[in-house]
Amino acid sequence: MTDPLNVCLEKTSGYDPPESAYSVGWTQPKRVVLADRDNPLPLDCGVNLYPVTVEYETYGALSKLKDNAVFIIHALSGDAHAAGWDADWEKDNRPWRRNRPGWWDQMIGPGKAFDTSRYFVVCANLLGSCYGTTGPWENDPLTGKPYALNFPVITVEDWVRLQVRLQDYLKIDQLVSVAGGSLGGQQALAWAINYPERIRSAIVMAASSRLTAQGLAFNAVGRQAIMNDPCFQNGNYYESGPPASGLELARMLGHITYLSNQSMEGKFGRRFQNGSQPCYRLNNEFSVESYLEHQGRAFVQRFDANSYLYLTRAMDYFDAAASTGGDLAKACAAIESRLLLIAYSSDWLYPPRDTRAIARAMLANDKPVSFIEIPSDYGHDAFLLETGQTTPLVESFLKKV
Amino acid sequence: MTDPLNVCLEKTSGYDPPESAYSVGWTQPKRVVLADRDNPLPLDCGVNLYPVTVEYETYGALSKLKDNAVFIIHALSGDAHAAGWDADWEKDNRPWRRNRPGWWDQMIGPGKAFDTSRYFVVCANLLGSCYGTTGPWENDPLTGKPYALNFPVITVEDWVRLQVRLQDYLKIDQLVSVAGGSLGGQQALAWAINYPERIRSAIVMAASSRLTAQGLAFNAVGRQAIMNDPCFQNGNYYESGPPASGLELARMLGHITYLSNQSMEGKFGRRFQNGSQPCYRLNNEFSVESYLEHQGRAFVQRFDANSYLYLTRAMDYFDAAASTGGDLAKACAAIESRLLLIAYSSDWLYPPRDTRAIARAMLANDKPVSFIEIPSDYGHDAFLLETGQTTPLVESFLKKV
Numbered sequence A, B: 001m002t003d004p005l006n007v008c009l010e011k012t013s014g015y016d017p018p019e020s021a022y023s024v025g026w027t028q029p030k031r032v033v034l035a036d037r038d039n040p041l042p043l044d045c046g047v048n049l050y051p052v053t054v055e056y057e058t059y060g061a062l063s064k065l066k067d068n069a070v071f072i073i074h075a076l077s078g079d080a081h082a083a084g085w086d087a088d089w090e091k092d093n094r095p096w097r098r099n100r101p102g103w104w105d106q107m108i109g110p111g112k113a114f115d116t117s118r119y120f121v122v123c124a125n126l127l128g129s130c131y132g133t134t135g136p137w138e139n140d141p142l143t144g145k146p147y148a149l150n151f152p153v154i155t156v157e158d159w160v161r162l163q164v165r166l167q168d169y170l171k172i173d174q175l176v177s178v179a180g181g182s183l184g185g186q187q188a189l190a191w192a193i194n195y196p197e198r199i200r201s202a203i204v205m206a207a208s209s210r211l212t213a214q215g216l217a218f219n220a221v222g223r224q225a226i227m228n229d230p231c232f233q234n235g236n237y238y239e240s241g242p243p244a245s246g247l248e249l250a251r252m253l254g255h256i257t258y259l260s261n262q263s264m265e266g267k268f269g270r271r272f273q274n275g276s277q278p279c280y281r282l283n284n285e286f287s288v289e290s291y292l293e294h295q296g297r298a299f300v301q302r303f304d305a306n307s308y309l310y311l312t313r314a315m316d317y318f319d320a321a322a323s324t325g326g327d328l329a330k331a332c333a334a335i336e337s338r339l340l341l342i343a344y345s346s347d348w349l350y351p352p353r354d355t356r357a358i359a360r361a362m363l364a365n366d367k368p369v370s371f372i373e374i375p376s377d378y379g380h381d382a383f384l385l386e387t388g389q390t391t392p393l394v395e396s397f398l399k400k401v
Helices: A156-169 A183-194 A213-228 A230-235 A244-258 A261-267 A287-300 A305-317 A328-332 A352-364 A379-385 A387-400 B156-169 B183-194 B213-228 B230-235 B244-258 B261-267 B287-300 B305-317 B328-332 B352-364 B379-385 B387-400
Strands: A030-035 A052-059 A069-073 A120-124 A177-181 A201-205 A338-344 A369-374 B030-035 B052-059 B069-073 B120-124 B177-181 B201-205 B338-344 B369-374
Touching: A030 A156, A052 A156, A069 A156, A069 A183, A120 A156, A156 A183, A156 A305, A177 A183, A183 A201, A183 A305, A201 A387, A213 A230, A213 A244, A213 A305, A213 B213, A213 B244, A213 B261, A213 B287, A230 A244, A230 A305, A244 A287, A244 A305, A244 A379, A244 B213, A261 A287, A261 A379, A261 B213, A287 B213, A328 A352, A338 A352, A338 A379, A338 A387, A352 A369, A369 A387, A379 A387, B030 B156, B052 B156, B069 B156, B069 B183, B120 B156, B156 B183, B156 B305, B177 B183, B183 B201, B183 B305, B201 B387, B213 B230, B213 B244, B213 B305, B230 B244, B230 B305, B244 B287, B244 B305, B244 B379, B261 B287, B261 B379, B328 B352, B338 B352, B338 B379, B338 B387, B352 B369, B369 B387, B379 B387
Parallel strands: A069 A120, A069 A177, A177 A201, A201 A338, A338 A369, B069 B120, B069 B177, B177 B201, B201 B338, B338 B369
Antiparallel strands: A030 A052, A052 A120, B030 B052, B052 B120
8 A cells, every 4th residue: 555645755756847747947036125214124123124125936826816825934044946946046146056946846836735736835035044135145225335243133023024024015815824844934833823814824844932952052053153263254254255164164063953863874874985994084084074064065155154143043032932931822822823733753953842842732722733743864854855755744734724 | 768879979969178088189190101212102093103191190009919900081071180189280280170179079089989998090191182191282202393283193992002001001910990981981892892801891881882973973063163263273373372262162062962952951941141031142142152152161271172183083983893894793702891881861972772782792792791771861971970870880880890
């Protein structure tokens, strides 16, 4: 008998080329100004920010009743390019998109989990990120120079507040769903708590109501690596050149937390980079070292160090139960939408037990919630990789919404 | 009824002052040259190293039959000062020893686990470290300048080879035991495998036969943090000043791996450093951040960055089953001593399952082994902190040897 959790594996493994019937094809980013002097964006830190530009992409068609929209929310290093192939990669100087489809291409497209023949799918780049939406790399209108560290500290709730503006701009009263993994999942949860009437469901993957102390600690070390880099120059490096070695280090460390111990053992174990005998040197000896360095270097080519500081800090601050004195059940009492919670067994950055706590909080309020812990060795990255197991869950959940 | 595992808790909690009957009292480090031009120390990397000085301390008295000696082996950041109070801290410019007894003072002393009224206890500083034993900070006789990165890469087996010379220098045919935690535990295992006739027992705590891929990865990031620091100067910083921020970062990261997620949650959780409301800033917001920074800065005052590179690399290379094609049971076939293996439930740097693998390998050879997993929330650091639970195990084990 076919395992119902694996039926989509064939369809979603590998990349669908732009001409495939399963691909959303060639895409083009859109940009819109969603905050200006007359209508600035109020942030949790107290700053009223303007102007704010948002880059976003859409896949599929909005129905006449505007009742088929799904917001997809990206995680730390993601962007608005969630599916398909960026037709503007050269114009926008994003060479890393040349040979790669969007970051969740296996989940978004005709016949996929987020079925674009059925849903109008929207993905926006986060405030503070570096892919078209306003961030520390952008010029501060007051000075004419990049904000750098003058950019205000942002929160998950700020992101959702801005996405709500995008919803209004698109003239959509209610979303079928908001969905995301990791930091994206935390935003989906914040949507459900803060804007209960604006969504019919939320899909929270590989995320919890708050980061652990250990997670805070890893983020602190990553940020310090960036700030220690002499090229950092207190964030004012846009002319002199980025703190590449610091950002590389932060990404290497991040990667360890995205993988599981099991997957690292399986993928690298203690294999030497060259041959079967040790070379007795202080670096470049083990495969896992080379892998991490490669990942770090690739990241530096496509990400802004200041954005990394701001986005990890938003990740730190998020605590869904902060305004209810730590009582998550009380916080979830506001939710009016269905919740689908998906955790991955080997995820130790957002461990399943913490995702389960959201399910408990929903049940304490007698609210509709589905929780599933998917067995996976991929660690936190499973939300990007276990699309075969995740797809039928999302499909059947969305059909019921 | 008293829990037999906790009877020593009262005796071993807190520090025993030098005048206490349970303290070994004031101590003085000794130094001895154990390798010279005529008798260099052969290293695994192929280098024949000389001269090699070793700093060590002894507690208790060697019996006339020289049959009561125990070697204690320190871990990554330890030293020869395992117990008592260093009378020479000022002369040797080691101010951090002023208000602190040796690193395993709760385990070594009259009436303690390693009972100095019974045993002659010896602890030597490791080759490559920075507390009196030859290391990269020492002048290379060929150049008259510090070795820095010209120091040869060393291994756990090299350390044991040097400790064997100390055993010979002390004219002790057979040790009652070699004991250590973490990297010290790995050396105890290497003693048992490589010098079976020289010891009657080995005590391996919080250690396994080899580091995981994840452990290799953390070490690689820590080393890169040091090497990235512009003060590093390819290791030649002894006049210009050390790569303090890099070493601080490496130590912060190391600390995360020494604690458990549980203990970090309990100790810090998500508490803010100041007050109950967020300040919205990129650093110094959460208590756990301040704690790690404090630990990092304190470490820089007492440790050499080059030593950190060499010692973590030795930790990487150790694989007890390397010479038997990965077959740990085959490696353990050489062992002629009793083994006591102690793992700590929340240790994720050297997880209990990996310590248990040594027990299985011993049993496969029908060799005497005791394995116990101590329930603890302290993570890897438990071997330093759970002395109340560990003491009766060590006591009864040593009595049977």
